[in-house]
Amino acid sequence: xxxxxxxxxxxxxxxxxxxxxxxxxxxxxxxxxxxxxxxxxxxxxxxxxxxxxxxxxxxxxxxxxxxxxxxxxxxxxxxxxxxxxxxxxxxxxxxxxxxxxxxxxxxxxxxxxxxxxxxxxxxxxxxxxxxxxxxxxxxxxxxxxxxxxxxxxxxxxxxxxxxxxxxxxxxxxxxxxxxxxxxxxxxxxxxxxxxxxxxxxxxxxxxxxxxxxxxxxxxxxxxxxxxxxxxxxxxxxxxxxxxxxxxxxxxxxxxxxxxxxxxxxxxxxxxxxxxxxxxxxxxxxxxxxxxxxxxxxxxxxxxxxxxxxxxxxxxxxxxxxxxxxxxxxxxxxxxxxxxxxxxxxxxxxxxxxxxxxxxxxxxxxxxxxxxxxxxxxxxxxxxxxxxxxxxxxxxxxxxxxxxxxxxxxxxxxxxxxxxxxxxxxxxx
Amino acid sequence: xxxxxxxxxxxxxxxxxxxxxxxxxxxxxxxxxxxxxxxxxxxxxxxxxxxxxxxxxxxxxxxxxxxxxxxxxxxxxxxxxxxxxxxxxxxxxxxxxxxxxxxxxxxxxxxxxxxxxxxxxxxxxxxxxxxxxxxxxxxxxxxxxxxxxxxxxxxxxxxxxxxxxxxxxxxxxxxxxxxxxxxxxxxxxxxxxxxxxxxxxxxxxxxxxxxxxxxxxxxxxxxxxxxxxxxxxxxxxxxxxxxxxxxxxxxxxxxxxxxxxxxxxxxxxxxxxxxxxxxxxxxxxxxxxxxxxxxxxxxxxxxxxxxxxxxxxxxxxxxxxxxxxxxxxxxxxxxxxxxxxxxxxxxxxxxxxxxxxxxxxxxxxxxxxxxxxxx
Numbered sequence: 001x002x003x004x005x006x007x008x009x010x011x012x013x014x015x016x017x018x019x020x021x022x023x024x025x026x027x028x029x030x031x032x033x034x035x036x037x038x039x040x041x042x043x044x045x046x047x048x049x050x051x052x053x054x055x056x057x058x059x060x061x062x063x064x065x066x067x068x069x070x071x072x073x074x075x076x077x078x079x080x081x082x083x084x085x086x087x088x089x090x091x092x093x094x095x096x097x098x099x100x101x102x103x104x105x106x107x108x109x110x111x112x113x114x115x116x117x118x119x120x121x122x123x124x125x126x127x128x129x130x131x132x133x134x135x136x137x138x139x140x141x142x143x144x145x146x147x148x149x150x151x152x153x154x155x156x157x158x159x160x161x162x163x164x165x166x167x168x169x170x171x172x173x174x175x176x177x178x179x180x181x182x183x184x185x186x187x188x189x190x191x192x193x194x195x196x197x198x199x200x201x202x203x204x205x206x207x208x209x210x211x212x213x214x215x216x217x218x219x220x221x222x223x224x225x226x227x228x229x230x231x232x233x234x235x236x237x238x239x240x241x242x243x244x245x246x247x248x249x250x251x252x253x254x255x256x257x258x259x260x261x262x263x264x265x266x267x268x269x270x271x272x273x274x275x276x277x278x279x280x281x282x283x284x285x286x287x288x289x290x291x292x293x294x295x296x297x298x299x300x301x302x303x304x305x306x307x308x309x310x311x312x313x314x315x316x317x318x319x320x321x322x323x324x325x326x327x328x329x330x331x332x333x334x335x336x337x338x339x340x341x342x343x344x345x346x347x348x349x350x351x352x353x354x355x356x357x358x359x360x361x362x363x364x365x366x367x368x369x370x371x372x373x374x375x376x377x378x379x380x381x382x383x384x385x386x387x388x389x390x391x392x393x394x395x396x397x398x399x400x401x402x403x404x405x406x407x408x409x410x411x412x413x414x415x416x417x418x419x420x421x422x423x424x425x426x427x428x
Numbered sequence: 429x430x431x432x433x434x435x436x437x438x439x440x441x442x443x444x445x446x447x448x449x450x451x452x453x454x455x456x457x458x459x460x461x462x463x464x465x466x467x468x469x470x471x472x473x474x475x476x477x478x479x480x481x482x483x484x485x486x487x488x489x490x491x492x493x494x495x496x497x498x499x500x501x502x503x504x505x506x507x508x509x510x511x512x513x514x515x516x517x518x519x520x521x522x523x524x525x526x527x528x529x530x531x532x533x534x535x536x537x538x539x540x541x542x543x544x545x546x547x548x549x550x551x552x553x554x555x556x557x558x559x560x561x562x563x564x565x566x567x568x569x570x571x572x573x574x575x576x577x578x579x580x581x582x583x584x585x586x587x588x589x590x591x592x593x594x595x596x597x598x599x600x601x602x603x604x605x606x607x608x609x610x611x612x613x614x615x616x617x618x619x620x621x622x623x624x625x626x627x628x629x630x631x632x633x634x635x636x637x638x639x640x641x642x643x644x645x646x647x648x649x650x651x652x653x654x655x656x657x658x659x660x661x662x663x664x665x666x667x668x669x670x671x672x673x674x675x676x677x678x679x680x681x682x683x684x685x686x687x688x689x690x691x692x693x694x695x696x697x698x699x700x701x702x703x704x705x706x707x708x709x710x711x712x713x714x715x716x717x718x719x720x721x722x723x724x725x726x727x728x729x730x731x732x733x734x735x736x737x738x739x740x741x742x743x744x745x746x747x748x749x750x751x752x753x754x755x756x757x758x759x760x761x762x763x764x765x766x767x768x769x770x771x772x773x774x775x776x777x778x779x780x781x782x783x784x785x786x787x788x789x790x791x792x793x794x795x796x797x798x799x800x801x802x803x
Contacts, residue, residue, distance in 0.1 A: 110504070139510035174747075299549050300656060332550055336557035344507040345721070376721050379510050381560055414510035
């Protein structure tokens with residue numbers, strides 16, 4: 001086992017004192033048990049170690065000690081993007097699901113609000129490369145959750161290359177005899193992502209980049225833009241301002257620069273170069289260089305749009321204050337003809353699109369936060385030719401070949417119904 | 429269940445009553461029906477035949493500005509199963525494309541594609557792209573094709589007030605985009621569907637969507653029209669609030685606050701205020717049970733029909749009959765179980781008759797072309 005990279009943690013319930021309960025992990029890749037420093041768990045700890053499981057101590061205050069040394073769970077909004085050990089333990093993450101009362105089945109256009117950690121995992125992996133990202137979140141209290149909800153929780157981390165430190169709901173903690181279906185769903189999802197772990201190393205395929213230092217008072221704004229671009233099914237790449245000089249911008253169509261401070265001159269010139277070559281830069285009124293001819297007005301009049309070279313510079317007339325509007329305006333300014341993918345009946349879904357470095361294979365992850373098949377089947381549209389498409393689910397041993405239908409803007413792939421998660425593997 | 433008509437409406441609707449009241453009967457006009465099984469190669473000749481049976485397009489559109497209200501209801505992200513939107517709740521892109529091409533050939537000076545897509549100010553082309561349409565194909569199907577989102581003012585300066593002749597049923601007038609005034613020929617290009625609130629949605633109900641959400645949307649301001657659309661048109665459905673004070677207010681705020689009463693009347697008002705010169709209904713592929721996938725227990729249906737006419741009430745009456753319903757049916761009878769009959773209201777306003785005995789059907793007969801939406 002490689003240090004750090006293959007730890008798969010589960011928070012062992014304090015009330016599970018019977019070593020026989022370890023049988024629930026028999027087919028699971030879980031290999032780390034985070035256990036409270038409780039003497040009454042001594043037998044479980046001993047049995048677990050005999051089974052090859054690593055037992056780490058986790059205090060109620062969020063201190064974890066294990067072979068990697070000690071580390072602390074830090075609220076994700078307070079996480080320092082510099083320094084730290086091999087494991088980044090982010091607390092205060094959300095239980096990934098369609099938010100209660102968000103009108104998932106509302107009228108002709110209702111799209112539900114979704115709670116997800118995916119944007120955070122993608123951000124943390126970019127800003128803290130080479131480190132393992134563990135997400136800490138608990139099932140909602142006083143709620144009976146279906147096994148599929150746990151599969152969503154696994155997928156919402158694994159798809160983005162992070163790990164969920166598994167935690168069970170109160171009901172299962174007090175009635176472990178009912179935990180079988182949930183543990184099987186968790187294991188199936190984890191095993192699936194273990195089998196396809198190469199996917200998490202594939203570069204994100206995106207038309208939009210979000211460039212920021214993701215710190216200070218504007219941190220929330222920059223982070224929420226990521227979250228809300230996800231809800232528009234607009235794949236994005238996180239661009240670390242500190243490493244911007246080395247970042248490849250060539251495959252992007254648009255860059256959002258939301259930081260209130262003007263970029264340093266070198267970065268400013270780099271971004272202007274991106275625009276001159278045909279890109280779109282969406283930024284705030286702090287932007288200094290305004291040489292260019294008037295461009296097409298934006299729909300809402302919130303931007304001064306300038307043509308610069310082959311591209312456009314969209315400068316907000318007022319400082320960014322609403323990340324929803326920034327995500328919306330970015331999409332409108334860019335135009336849907338640049339959508340890399342599109343979903344129908346996918347209101348409860350988020351997507352993550354990654355492509356093998358040689359450009360021959362890609363995967364579109366589909367996380368269904370409703371955790372049950374949609375009322376109408378989902379169709380995936382891709383804006384590029386696809387030679388072969390396979391549909392994979394954690395519970396299915398074999399993939400299913402998908403029908404590829406020509407469409408005005410690429411191809412459409414009608415998908416079978418699925419619950420928590422599915423992946424569409426593409427040969428392109 | 430009795431219909432909830434006002435005295436004036438009842439008097440107007442009563443067949444023959446106009447003679448005794450000194451009013452002429454509502455006009456009748458022929459309706460063209462063509463069978464067409466697919467949106468493939470047979471579509472263009474079928475549409476040519478559809479209009480030829482009405483005397484041809486040239487006499488109607490040559491040298492004219494033609495505005496076409498499309499039926500692009502709901503979000504483009506919704507589908508009935510895997511069916512593209514044009515195979516279910518939207519008019520099909522190829523019907524639009526062929527129609528635009530035929531208009532161009534017939535000498536139309538300018539062609540404007542109009543719709544007020546729900547709660548958005550985005551360009552209509554973008555809205556179409558989201559449905560996987562190709563707006564470029566439409567833009568190049570004829571010279572001088574334009575797209576306009578009429579859900580807000582856009583680059584236009586002010587809304588235009590359209591008074592309802594005879595005073596109106598719900599509102600005395602409606603404030604609409606100038607795009608609905610600045611045309612010589614107004615076309616409603618609709619889909620053959622049932623509707624959860626209005627029973628059927630055809631060429632008349634399609635005009636519900638000419639109302640801008642900056643005025644009739646849930647997020648419209650209290651005093652003046654909003655700058656951008658916010659929310660749906662619940663105001664028109666339930667009357668829970670009034671439009672901005674600068675716009676025409678309801679005639680009777682004590683009238684029933686339910687969609688089955690209000691929506692048919694608002695539609696009849698709108699069609700009276702902004703007359704439809706040409707009504708076209710795409711019934712080649714559609715859906716039964718409701719107007720969109722968000723309605724429970726909807727299903728695909730393949731009527732294989734194209735319907736057109738110069739009078740929207742007559743056209744909708746024939747279309748309703750082709751769906752297997754009685755276009756004269758009263759409230760409580762299918763498909764108007766929970767609503768009033770928009771066509772009868774339109775007849776009451778003198779727009780046209782829904783009495784099939786007075787309507788000449790050209791092309792396929794009702795008997796041979798009927799496709800029962802409720803088996």
